[in-house]
Amino acid sequence: MSQPARLTALPAPVRDPFxxxxxxxxxxxxxxxxxxxxxxxxxxxxxxxxxxxEPRIPSTGVGESAALDLIAGLLDEHGIDLxxxxxxxxxxxxxLQVAVDADALASASNASMDTxxxxxxxxxxxxxxxxxxxxxxxxxxxADGVLTPGGSIxxxxxxLIARDSAxxxxxxxxxxxGLQGFDRPVVFCSELAHFSVQRACAALGLGEQAAITIPSDxxxxxxxxxxxxxxxxxxxxxxxxxxxxxxxDFGSVDPIAPIAAxxxxxxxxxxxxxxxxxxxxxxxRLAPLLADVxxxxxVTLDLHKIGWQPAAxxxxxxxxxxxxxAFDRSxxxxxxxxxxxxxxxxxxxxxxxxxxxxDAVKVATTLTAYGRxxxxxxxxxxxxxxxxxxxxVVADSNLELLAPVTLTTVLFRVAGQGLDATGLDALQGEVxxxxxxxxxxxxxxxxxxxxxxxxxxxxxxxTLLNPNATATDIEDLLDQVVATGLDVLTxxxxx
Amino acid sequence: MSQPARLTALPAPVRDPFxxxxxxxxxxxxxxxxxxxxxxxxxxxxxxxxxxxEPRIPSTGVGESAALDLIAGLLDEHGIDLxxxxxxxxxxxxxLQVAVDADALASASNASMDTxxxxxxxxxxxxxxxxxxxxxxxxxxxADGVLTPGGSIxxxxxxLIARDSAxxxxxxxxxxxGLQGFDRPVVFCSELAHFSVQRACAALGLGEQAAITIPSDxxxxxxxxxxxxxxxxxxxxxxxxxxxxxxxDFGSVDPIAPIAAxxxxxxxxxxxxxxxxxxxxxxxRLAPLLADVxxxxxVTLDLHKIGWQPAAxxxxxxxxxxxxxAFDRSxxxxxxxxxxxxxxxxxxxxxxxxxxxxDAVKVATTLTAYGRxxxxxxxxxxxxxxxxxxxxVVADSNLELLAPVTLTTVLFRVAGQGLDATGLDALQGEVxxxxxxxxxxxxxxxxxxxxxxxxxxxxxxxTLLNPNATATDIEDLLDQVVATGLDVLTxxxxx
Numbered sequence: 010m011s012q013p014a015r016l017t018a019l020p021a022p023v024r025d026p027f028x029x030x031x032x033x034x035x036x037x038x039x040x041x042x043x044x045x046x047x048x049x050x051x052x053x054x055x056x057x058x059x060x061x062x063e064p065r066i067p068s069t070g071v072g073e074s075a076a077l078d079l080i081a082g083l084l085d086e087h088g089i090d091l092x093x094x095x096x097x098x099x100x101x102x103x104x105l106q107v108a109v110d111a112d113a114l115a116s117a118s119n120a121s122m123d124t125x126x127x128x129x130x131x132x133x134x135x136x137x138x139x140x141x142x143x144x145x146x147x148x149x150x151x152a153d154g155v156l157t158p159g160g161s162i163x164x165x166x167x168x169l170i171a172r173d174s175a176x177x178x179x180x181x182x183x184x185x186x187g188l189q190g191f192d193r194p195v196v197f198c199s200e201l202a203h204f205s206v207q208r209a210c211a212a213l214g215l216g217e218q219a220a221i222t223i224p225s226d227x228x229x230x231x232x233x234x235x236x237x238x239x240x241x242x243x244x245x246x247x248x249x250x251x252x253x254x255x256x257x258d259f260g261s262v263d264p265i266a267p268i269a270a271x272x273x274x275x276x277x278x279x280x281x282x283x284x285x286x287x288x289x290x291x292x293x294r295l296a297p298l299l300a301d302v303x304x305x306x307x308v309t310l311d312l313h314k315i316g317w318q319p320a321a322x323x324x325x326x327x328x329x330x331x332x333x334x335a336f337d338r339s340x341x342x343x344x345x346x347x348x349x350x351x352x353x354x355x356x357x358x359x360x361x362x363x364x365x366x367x368d369a370v371k372v373a374t375t376l377t378a379y380g381r382x383x384x385x386x387x388x389x390x391x392x393x394x395x396x397x398x399x400x401x402v403v404a405d406s407n408l409e410l411l412a413p414v415t416l417t418t419v420l421f422r423v424a425g426q427g428l429d430a431t432g433l434d435a436l437q438g439e440v441x442x443x444x445x446x447x448x449x450x451x452x453x454x455x456x457x458x459x460x461x462x463x464x465x466x467x468x469x470x471x472t473l474l475n476p477n478a479t480a481t482d483i484e485d486l487l488d489q490v491v492a493t494g495l496d497v498l499t500x501x502x503x504x
Numbered sequence: 505m506s507q508p509a510r511l512t513a514l515p516a517p518v519r520d521p522f523x524x525x526x527x528x529x530x531x532x533x534x535x536x537x538x539x540x541x542x543x544x545x546x547x548x549x550x551x552x553x554x555x556x557x558e559p560r561i562p563s564t565g566v567g568e569s570a571a572l573d574l575i576a577g578l579l580d581e582h583g584i585d586l587x588x589x590x591x592x593x594x595x596x597x598x599x600l601q602v603a604v605d606a607d608a609l610a611s612a613s614n615a616s617m618d619t620x621x622x623x624x625x626x627x628x629x630x631x632x633x634x635x636x637x638x639x640x641x642x643x644x645x646x647a648d649g650v651l652t653p654g655g656s657i658x659x660x661x662x663x664l665i666a667r668d669s670a671x672x673x674x675x676x677x678x679x680x681x682g683l684q685g686f687d688r689p690v691v692f693c694s695e696l697a698h699f700s701v702q703r704a705c706a707a708l709g710l711g712e713q714a715a716i717t718i719p720s721d722x723x724x725x726x727x728x729x730x731x732x733x734x735x736x737x738x739x740x741x742x743x744x745x746x747x748x749x750x751x752x753d754f755g756s757v758d759p760i761a762p763i764a765a766x767x768x769x770x771x772x773x774x775x776x777x778x779x780x781x782x783x784x785x786x787x788x789r790l791a792p793l794l795a796d797v798x799x800x801x802x803v804t805l806d807l808h809k810i811g812w813q814p815a816a817x818x819x820x821x822x823x824x825x826x827x828x829x830a831f832d833r834s835x836x837x838x839x840x841x842x843x844x845x846x847x848x849x850x851x852x853x854x855x856x857x858x859x860x861x862x863d864a865v866k867v868a869t870t871l872t873a874y875g876r877x878x879x880x881x882x883x884x885x886x887x888x889x890x891x892x893x894x895x896x897v898v899a900d901s902n903l904e905l906l907a908p909v910t911l912t913t914v915l916f917r918v919a920g921q922g923l924d925a926t927g928l929d930a931l932q933g934e935v936x937x938x939x940x941x942x943x944x945x946x947x948x949x950x951x952x953x954x955x956x957x958x959x960x961x962x963x964x965x966x967t968l969l970n971p972n973a974t975a976t977d978i979e980d981l982l983d984q985v986v987a988t989g990l991d992v993l994t995x996x997x998x999x
Binding site: 032034035036037045046049050051053054057058061064065066067068069070071072073075076077079080081083084086087088089091098099100101102103104106107108109110111112113114115116117118119120121124125126127128129130131132133134136137138140141142144145158159160161162165169172182183184185186187188189203204205208209210211212213214215216217218219257258311313319320321338340341342345347348351352353354361362363364365366370371373374375376377378379380381382383435438442445451453454455456467470 | 527529530531540541544545546548549552553556559560561562563564565566567568570571572574575576578579581582583584586593594595596597598599601602603604605606607608609610611612613614615616619620621622623624625626627628629631632633635636637639640653654655656657660664667677678679680681682683684698699700703704705706707708709710711712713714752753806808814815816833835836837840842843846847848849856857858859860861865866868869870871872873874875876877878930933937940946948949950951962965
């Protein structure tokens with residue numbers, strides 16, 4: 010393995026977004042040391058557990074200040090620092106300080122979204138947020154939405170609405186009587202769709218086998234020709250088609266328009282999982298990728314991915330608010346009829362939750378503070394970082410680029426001349442684990458699907474969501490990847 | 505209607521917990537004005553929406569400080585103040601400042617519970633929290649748990665585990681193949697169980713009709729004799745029996761031991777919904793109410809009810825950690841086999857979420873800061889307040905006590921001589937709405953179930969969760985209830 014090439018020529022950015030320092034929050038005081046604690050996972054978790062002591066509630070407390078010091082100390086010493094420029098593993102961004110401040114307001118108020126009298130102002134704030142986001146997506150005035158505890162739950166709620174709607178069309182009242190008699194309900198999605206689709210099918214009583222996965226093309230987009238064939242097969246009830254706008258690993262966007270046409274043809278619900286990709290709408294440059302989102306019946310978006318919000322700020326948008334009727338419920342202690350007649354109502358009928366934290370508070374604050382332009386610049390910066398990283402990978406014979414950049418992820422692997430497929434896979438896993446236990450570099454991994462005779466392969470992944478990271482930071486990060494690869498190949502510094 | 509009687513003799517407390525001022529958080533600057541904004545719900549929400557303006561993300565932002573001022577101003581002006589001593593409607597407490605501070609740490613770190621490399625320290629912190637709570641409940645070392653976004657979701661997860669376990673016993677792999685062929689699965693619970701049981705049955709594909717509700721006795725506890733009859737009926741598969749430890753309205757605790765014996769006899773999962781009641785375990789005086797909780801297979805508890813935590817801090821405990829296998833999942837980008845072999849793993853297999861906010865951070869901090877004794881004193885204070893309120897209701901001929909005090913709720917109604925049942929119901933609703941729109945008093949309402957020939961009746965409800973409220977505060981609150989009742993009955997001050 011040769012020494013890494015230095016990257017000398019980066020594509021010139023239109024402006025210099027790297028000059029802006031975004032105010033990001035962190036609980037780690039010494040950012041120099043790296044995004045993760047040093048040491049094996051077992052050792053780190055053991056040390057944390059030792060500080061916490063025996064898992065028993067103490068008889069008497071140590072007081073507020075000592076308790077905060079203890080827990081803050083643990084986060085500082087053994088926690089993650091997502092604001093470190095070498096944190097690039099997951100769809101888990103560093104967060105804006107303003108969102109943290111606003112989230113503390115939400116905590117302090119302890120308002121809940123289920124009734125008017127559990128928190129008046131936050132009802133209006135959430136309605137403003139979901140309408141503003143629906144408008145950004147291009148939906149009309151009939152659209153509505155709800156904040157949920159995460160993209161997995163948003164997807165589950167969408168498939169639940171689709172399930173009950175398809176069953177009703179077949180004369181079955183699932184809500185009251187269950188799935189009995191519902192003839193082979195199925196859901197279609199790309200093989201690269203998020204695993205929460207299968208999880209939701211299992212939870213909803215359809216079974217994982219109800220999720221029919223469609224192969225993806227060479228650009229990692231759902232193959233519409235295969236979807237058409239699958240939809241045409243008899244003996245199944247197509248409940249929903251799920252298009253992914255921003256696959257977790259590749260950022261690829263399924264062709265929404267032809268998928269929507271097929272879904273309509275077969276009377277299936279079209280759900281767009283834009284948990285990752287929705288944030289592209291903040292960027293004028295990337296927004297065209299999501300131009301067809303308004304064709305969807307429902308959309309998942311996660312502002313704790315692109316959006317720089319603390320978890321959880323997932324949103325389920327629906328094109329037609331009447332579809333939330335699936336969650337309607339009359340409860341004596343929350344929304345009796347005479348109260349509703351008097352205008353006392355809440356948002357109980359939007360989800361499966363009763364108490365619901367007002368996560369919209371931080372979103373409203375952030376959208377107001379930064380505007381679309383501010384967030385768009387952050388998106389563009391991360392997108393440019395991804396291109397810079399990809400260029401650096403391509404220029405380095407020790408690295409191999411495995412997928413084109415669409416949003417902010419880069420798929421690649423360490424080259425290992427003479428290694429077979431198994432050896433190459435093992436090399437990537439070992440390189441990543443060594444980097445993680447070093448504490449200095451936090452990157453992701455995944456599996457590249459088999460393509461044209463090439464078997465599935467382990468890939469390394471950069472998920473670039475830190476707009477304060479610079480091309481030099483990514484250069485340094487990749488230097489360490491290459492150096493670690495060299496160590497593994499030459500048998501040095503084994504764990 | 506006569507003028508209200510003053511309450512002169514309160515039961516003497518063992519000590520004077522009212523002397524302690526607990527540091528509670530609030531987003532409302534002028535607590536004197538009341539727990540809610542003044543005005544009709546429509547007017548309040550309209551004013552909030554007007555300040556927010558058209559629901560569009562602005563092109564350019566106003567900056568962090570101006571945005572925070574705007575949203576904080578809305579919470580101050582049109583939000584809820586749960587720290588006000590006249591806030592007594594829902595199982596939604598004022599929150600401890602230390603929990604708010606710790607929750608801000610959780611937001612700032614943006615750690616997630618799904619993998620080691622999405623947040624090392626928080627994995628150990630959550631494990632400490634769930635083990636400490638399991639230990640408080642009396643569970644052995646095999647117990648485990650997970651934090652969830654709310655009691656409704658905790659209940660859903662428990663019923664999901666029970667469903668899949670009962671189906672597996674009948675040779676059906678629900679997770680893979682769905683519910684097809686599973687012969688009439690049913691769940692048993694009290695008529696007073698939380699409505700999330702029916703909601704979960706609908707979501708899980710069993711249908712609401714799968715929830716067989718058992719009548720409650722005169723103490724609002726599930727009737728074990730009727731449960732035994734129902735379980736003995738043929739043609740159904742008993743999936744789970746749900747005992748409620750602390751019903752939402754009455755605080756009543758179902759007889760767990762005989763229910764457990766029946767569940768065991770019929771091979772059904774025993775879930776205890778202690779969302780409200782679990783906090784009684786902090787109090788030495790009230791803990792005996794929950795002595796039989798260790799007989800359960802799973803338990804829901806909500807520290808955002810009794811526990812003074814910001815939402816959401818629900819926990820699902822399971823007696824046997826292997827039962828979480830229902831949520832196991834192998835994901836290329838999160839927990840590939842070679843990583844797990846190297847100790848890199850997380851808590852993905854504990855719930856239906858992927859990204860999961862580290863809500864355990866605030867819980868660990870609070871338990872350490874206050875200890876069992878600190879929280880126990882808060883519980884006892886609220887319990888004493890409930891007894892004081894009940895005594896005041898009994899002593900006042902204008903009020904009628906409708907249920908005994910078990911935990912911290914008081915069910916009562918305004919007397920209305922000469923009114924029929926419909927008139928009495930309408931009176932309660934009108935009194936409460938006038939109080940809510942006045943902004944000065946926030947109380948709850950519910951429906952008292954029919955009993956021995958008496959029809960179901962609308963009840964007013966105090967849910968006393970503010971340990972800084974005093975008997976005098978509650979006296980004032982009830983004075984206003986009585987005065988408002990008088991206004992309604994005499995046709996004065998109509999809305």
